Amino acid sequence: MEDDYQTPRFTIGRQSSMAPEKIPEPSIHSEEEVLEDGEEIDGGVRLMYLCNEGDVEGIKELLDSGIDANYRDIDDRTALHVAACQGLKDVVEILLDRGADVDPKDRWGSTPLADAIFYKNVDVIKILETHGAKHPMAPMHVKTPREVPEYEINPSELDFTQSKEITKGTYCMAMWRGIQVAVKKLDDKVLSDDDQVRKFHDELALLQRLRHPNIVQFLGAVTQSNPMMIVTEYLPRGDLRELLKRKVQLKPATAVRYALDIARGMSYLHEIKGDPIIHRDLEPSNILRDDTGHLKVADFGVSKLVTVKEDKPFTCLDTSCKYIAPEVFTSEEYDTKADVFSFALIVQEMIEGRMPFAEKEDSEASEAYASKERPLFKAPSKLYPHGLKTLIEECWQDKPAKRPTFREIIKRLESILHHMGHKRQWRVLLSLFFCLVSGFCLFMSSLTCFFFHVFISDEAIDMLSEFRAQEET
Template sequence: MKLENLKLDMCRERAEVYGLEEGETAQQPNGSVSIGSSLTATPDANPWLSSSGEFAFGFQQVQGKDNFLLSIWYEKIPNKTIIWYPQGGPTVSPGSKVDLVDRRGLVLSDPQGKEVWSSNSISDLAYGYMNDTGNFVIMGSNSLSVWDSFDHPTDTMLPTQVMLRGGVINSKMSQMNFTRGRFQLRMLQDGNLVLNTRDMITGSPDNAYYISDTFDASNSTNSGDQLIFDATGYMYILRRNGVRSNLTQDSIPSGDYYHRATLDSDVAIYRDNQCWKKQLPLKNGYKDPAFNVKALLKFRKIDGPPETGENRSGTKDKSRRSLIFIGSALLGMSMLVIVVLIVVIYVCFVPIQKKKAVNLPSNSTVETNLHRFTYQELVKATNGFKDELGKGAFGIVYKGVIGTKIVAVKRLEGVLQDGQKEFKNEVNTIARTHHKNLVQLLGYCDDSEQQLLIYEYMSKGTLALFLFGETRPSWKQRSYIALGVAKGLAYLHEDCSNQIIHCDIKPQNILLDDYYNAKIADFGLAKLLMINQSRTNTGIRGTKGYVAPEWFRNTPVKFKVDVYSFGVLLLEIISCRKSVVFEDDTEDVAVLTDLAWDCYQEGRLDMFVNNDLEALNDFEKLTAYIMIGLWCVHENPSMRPTMKKVIQMLEGGIQVTEPPCPCPVSVTS
């Protein structure tokens, strides 16, 4: 599991590294801030700078132009990396202010003057200052520090920073979500430094997956006392007797460079001739000793200064360099020849293949008795494709009218080679399926380069719009929809003539009719299975957040991938929460399954449904539905129920047993 943004930064200060000339003056030469000073959250506001100008304290825009975060950041690097912010990462709107107030310290307030956060420095204050280590310090009238940001860390430690026993660093939820995440680095009272996940509901720590083993039960003076990150880049635990236990294994080379050590390594496990990336049997940096495997770490090669030293230019090194040079030249020539041949083949062969694809007999694409429309008929029906309903994986869907019937016309784009195959797959598959919880295919068009599909029109739109709109749907409607989706999937898996794996179950592919009957749509990603097959090999398909773990293991997949996706969908239907948080220029962060497990474990189902009284009044069904969802999203496919069994559990026909943790992981003791 990825450790989001829990990072340890090591810095060699030099102006050229950050893109400024040496001698360039900072905005505030001494970095001091007088009592009564304030900053306003605006895009062009000047921050409070350290004397060197390396660090800045102020407001940064995050998650769009209307959200600001009070923070400290590296001012002289392009991406302005944030290294401190108030616990919980409260974002504020434009016009918010932070004031340095006597006997209060830093006070953050919104545009209406309501206090959002404060440092609570209850003392007579003299001034504050942003120092050149990245620490914002508030000094008292007695010339002693009464508050500093180093004593209240968030997700980052900097050189010269110390963590005492009882100290903790929390990861943030995601790259641009600064609320507390799932991971912690803690210095325990017994002297151990640990890494652990935490319960998202109670905040209490789970079992540690890394322990420094610096607790000595037989001699308390030999136990750890504080974690120190010194100015030279060494990180170590200082024991109570003054002995150091190094955490940084290798020496940090001196030089004018910016170093960063991150706890999020690129790692894979090699076992049984397969590569397992960032998943079991290795997660959270811990490998279960029961597995006989090799760990492979990927290191980025970084250009650095030329090495210096004696006896580095011997005859053996020269010979090796000569061989490398000759081998590289030969390899380069070979690659050039191969590239030229590929280009020639592409230029000569692809146009012929395109011509063949265009001239395919249209009758050969479909083996059904569906009504076939001409392209011009559909142009007229859609009024020139003007009313767009939405976009699918292989094209755009438009609203149209044929006779007196409203229809949805899906226009496939770029249908050549693989697209022709997808077109045949979609038409032949859907035409053979008949179920009230599946979208009905009414016809098709296959005119030369134009391929279109005509579906029944769903007046209530997608389940995504229904679930995540401004008004929360009723619990009765949501549970009815969940059962309908389950019945549609069960039909695809077990009751139609050829078993079908949908591969892309998500709210956007569930449509609702006038009576809120759920109908599964978009078979463009479906994979037909022959009667005597139960597994299929194919590339990874589906949508992030709904894709089962086995897709990434390069192994044949079963229909249980749809069960996993349904489990995620069911949890979304129950909670009216999105399973994945999408952020600009960052990875997608899936949090709903973790939240569901934590709420279930802590008995806080009210939190999961955001105090939905209708759902809470139907507590037995609510509990059962959450348990079913947790069974469906289990990491092990064999632990997931079939859709037939899911229906029986949803209808109350069979009892739902206690679900295990959906993502079990070994931990240290």
Template sequence: MVGQLLLHITLFLWSMSNALLAVASEASLAKPNCLSQCGNITQIPYPFGIGAGCYLDDWFQIICDNSASPPKAFLNRTGLEVLEISLGGTLTVTSAITFSNCNNKKSDRQAPNVFGSPFVYSQSNRFTSIGCEVIALMSDFGKPLAGCYSICDNTAHSSSTIFPNNSCSGLHCCQTTILKGLSFFDTTFRAMLNDSESEKECKYAFLVDRDWFMSTNISTIVDMDNVPVVLEYQLRQYSAQDIYGTYNFSPQNMTCNNHWQCSCKTGYQGNPYLLDGCQDIDECLNSSSCRAGTCINRPGDFVCYQPDPRPIRRINVAVLVAGGVIGLLFLLIGAWWSHKVIKKRKDNKRKQKFFKQNGGLLLEKQLSSGEVNVEKIKLFSSKDLDKATDKFSIDRILGQGGQGTVYKGMLSDGRIVAVKKSKIVDGGEVGQFINEIVILSQIIHRNVVKILGCCLETEVPLLVYEFIPNGTLSQYIHHPDEEFSLTWEMRLRIAIEVAGALSYLHSAASFPIYHRDIKSSNILLDEKYRAKVADFGTSRSVSIDQTHLTTLVHGTFGYLDPEYFQSSQFTEKSDVYSFGVVLAELLTGQKPVSFMRSQESRSLATYFLLSMENNLLFDILDSQVMKDGRKEKITAVANLAVRCLNLNGRNRPTMKEVAVELEGIQLSVRAETYVQQVFPEVRCVQTKEINEVWDVVSSSTGACTDGGTGSSFDVQPLLFFNTQ
């Protein structure tokens, strides 16, 4: 008997938990937070909808005219008045009646043309003609599609005799079926045997919903202008991404045909065009489901539990207490489980909302179009990145910028990564975030930061890329470490690596890419102090034949190309200007904007150009550069920086030319070092370096003494440069 009691308790708890789930996930026909009623239409199910984001596309947009009483619903693209919408794939709209020779009636009205739309006329409609001795034809550009012929009964004088039993069987009224998939036709009339009298009589024809016609008094139709007609909507031209907002859609509790006409399976109800739109029907709410016994609801079905007809024996108090405790335990377990299921569904919906908000649909569109290197992009879960960054602890912050905060993290496989957390998630910032993913996925270069993946299911979007351990170039230039300093050789190598990366972006990538925010804080240094160009949030790729981008001005003061600032036209030479500022930083160790300098020289670019013009280069150089570098090589790099900072973009070199010149300067330094190592007895070498691309000539002469090496710069003035 204890077993029987426990079974009763278990069945009761199962029924209660199912009821809780049914209430929590009650199916909705419209999209969440969307209007579902307009006037006499009590349900407007998705893919139809009122308001932005509530419908599949413009064909399914409903406009509710609240100025009418009651309000009327119209299809936005066609202007047709909507009378009813069914999830069975049909909707009822108004269709014009075509009149001929009828008083106070226009004769040029035709049924609506829905060609090219997702709608076609349903075969449940009937083409109907009312008149005397007349042939009514449906035609497509003069080609007959269907028609019918009505004859006259000249003895009939009332509607009951003209239309006996309110029927349309050929006497004054005729009907015919229509072709499948019909979306357009014209209505025309022809008299039999060229009967001129018949031609003058009032006659009219229309396509009409068969069920409505059978329940309507035929004689009253002549006083109407429109009749209801049934359209079918087909979604075969749409993808799962279009309808459900995701490619990972797998139909559950529903069936669909090849035209994407879907319906919920038996035992389920709701809207099959919404994610999780088909929900279980609780048949046990209907008292007639089980006439005897206990009704137990199951997914898509129910069972009736028949109690044992034998009389229940008296159960002692101890058994009752034990049964009560067990029952309470089951109840608590059932409530906890229901809470977990409901919470999980809410979390999933929340993640889907964030996915769309953070540009997930835009990224999926980019993925499907082939613009993103799918093999390089991994979608991380929020749980993985929370664990990797210790829930984004402030102790893990690597740096902060205008577009977000960067955290250090460690993935489950032991890899150290950098996680960029965007600050703002409005439309423009999300576009920059997705743009950074697209740009980085196309770049394969050792001096550009590699993207590993992203996470879009959090409140703000997250980008995961390789961890660069040694910080930014800006830190080493403006906040030098006593234990480590940037030598001249390192500065020259870093400049070459950055120039090579920008040259690749401009001329070797599949599409030219403009970085648009080159600065020392966006140049990272890895474990071997090799340069890595980072932060592509404002970058843009352009077609091969484009020479510039016209955009709102983006960039950092001190690095911003004055020509771009004035014209809003960004070219590859704008990146060259910003790189020229970085070269000036490497040479002088000074910040791009400083209020410690005079007002006219607050910009490092202006300060550097004025110093070069007045032959004061060696008064402004960084002490480490003066200590390590050869004067003629420093002068060559300085003159290259001047050319990059030319106010006229056309006179600046390309990044490819810049990279070649810097590599040439580095090779000449290495060649001289090699000669001195091979011939140590040579204390002084006379050199002549000619390079037409550099536009630099330097020479050194002097007596060979044991006291040291001579430098040409002791007697050679700064080289001429052009700032126009």
């Protein structure tokens, strides 16, 4: 992590009027983060997570420890915004009782009351009104023929003087309003390519609708001048591919937690009401690590809505064929279960420490999938927590309908992680028991030696002296 990276970054749940409808997913490790080198989670970030999960006791504990109830994230959202969007009236009441401002405005000018009205959270609306929240004014009508999108960023605000390439030569790092951001440029060379321009606009249309802790955060875009750009949060810890190159294999507990992060992000994409999104390029280099150790799904350049019909077949020119489902490769009809297939390969790779069909070329790997071949499980069975190998095999079933949904996958992974936690507790107890037994045995051994010295050794010495005296005589 660079030394000049200062602002903790965070996205959660529904956000202003830009976010789609979402069913909250259960979380079992809001505070049990995957961190390295003894780092601690920012208290404000933890507050936002707990408010999204509705963890009343956890919120009280944090506020009692001195965390500011008016903490703001990069988009100036507060915990009250999150609770109002999610319709959590108990959380709203706690925050207001602990001094939360009732009418803070986020980056888009939305207040908690405006968010509660948009998501039709009646109970929250009543509570906010009781505490004096003001109803938002109607927006001004733009009279110019060409309206500027609310997410539009002035390109002069982007500082590329210390820019560096991030991944695939597509994204680069820049400074925007004092923070580091990732910028994806549409070069002048491809502006004449209608297909590339369409993909750019499609990705932009998807990103501005997404708000979830396990999805990369969209910050804005440059669309009124050239080059056109998409600006997202910059995650200095890099992607999962880089981590796997360094670590080779991940510890089973880490792999399961990472799998949960990916599954939560993908479940969000697949369950957007009306317009579920198929990622189609789910692979380690498109999964980023944030500063709290969580994973976030990124790069929606080839993603598409389930309801949108394609004009031409999806090809391996668009992405790596090492991770795409066989039905996509063979140009058959496919749905969100194609992402489930890719997910299984990633989870196996985290345990095995090697890419799927590493010895094959991309196209050869895809042909193997289509022929019902799957990567072998070569790692020792002890590295696969109970139930994980079976889950992987179900996720890469040849028939998409037999693969579980990400909502089902989340439940299975939570159960696996829970079982691992109990197993670790028993190991600790057994270790403690054996330590006590060893200590007791050592004590008894020392006590035996002591009695031997006091009651036996003197008699042995007398007998030896008497024997020597007889021998001399």
